[in-house]
Amino acid sequence: MGGALTLTLSALAYPSMLGVTKVSTAQDRVIANTQWGPLTEQDRDFVVKVRAAGLWEYPLGKIGLEKGTSKAVITASEHLVDGHAALDTSCRKIAPMLNITLPNLASPQQQGFVTQLTAESGERFDTDFANILRVTHGSIFNTIAKIRSTTKNSLVRALADQANNTVLDHITVMEKTGLVDFDTALFTQTTPPKLPQSDLTPPPPAPGQPEVVLTPPPNATSTPVDLGGGAPVNPDPTVG
Template sequence: MRLMPGTREKSPAFGRALATGLVVCALLATLATLLVPVQLFGESASAATNTVGYEDDGGGTVSTRYGPLSAMDRDFVRKVRLAGLWEMPAGRQAQARGRTAAVRAAGDHLVAGHTELDLRSRQAAQQLGIALPNRPTAEQQGWLGQLGAASDDDFGPLFAQLLRRSHGKVFALVALVRDQTRNSVVRALADRANAVVLDHMTVLEQTGQVDFGTLHSN
């Protein structure tokens, strides 16, 4: 082959070096592509934890006869207890004040479901050495106050909206705990809570008074 003026024939070694360089560049690009989703997934997982309201008590993970007990596990057991402390009274109000059969039925489900979950959460706390609250939070007391102050006409829609929003938030925590816990007592509580909370969400929606357009606005 005749070369053009001013050019030199490249050696076979140069060709091999060029090919090797291209392969290395391709491998690095592939590795970078794989690493980015991992990093993003890690950030998303952290954000999901914050979204569901998991509160770290600073106690770390401790060993129990039922498996490791994490801060998230303890927070979950406490939140099941807290849910019952205000949702059972709210359910009783619905039983007494509901203008429709659907609202009264939702009240029945809330009282029955949280009576059971409250017992289970107290049993779990005793087994695992978790201190439980005995009063609703200030925010929960505020919701009970709103329900108590509402007129009979306004009670049904307010009840459905407040309780459906609350159950939607705790449902996300239940799912996260059920997925990640390594403690058999906490897992059993999460299993039952999952079924009860889903039932409550369903009967609240069946009242026909849940405004889905504003459900996640607060």
């Protein structure tokens, strides 16, 4: 890849996911005790970040369906739309149960991805699409595992399970495009620049604003979390 893309990935791609791994000064602080287990700041921010990821990756999937010039890029775009629609449904189910406010917009940095790729076309679009999305998914992969292994909240665990499967699938389809520059991607993931927290945080929804819904495709294969009609999912019996 050229220097321009390397600069873009270093300055833009990784920080959009950084908020998931550094959400506060006390990530394990319990902010609510629920029938599904205690909810920490880290748990809450994870649900918000999964929602925010869909708010830019789902639109990029739609763009990729129109602009992609190879079958592999089209397939990757289909997986983005399908996977994030299902994750979004899960987030919108879980959030009110845990009293979590969800954003209607991605973070400023994530919106920057959409702006950048909307302006591109042809081979440049395909290459930047595959590399930016490989970097961001690779960056979040380990974080999902950490959430899954440490959270005491069964709803958050269920969302982490779904997110893990979805992100692994998206990493795989991006790699199958044959366009990923692994040296640049791995360097960007392990050497993140520091940006203001305001660039990494999705804005809260405006009062009274309708909730944005990411509609599943007609041929959807991904499924949202099954909450069993609202009953606790593997509840923690030690929490009232």
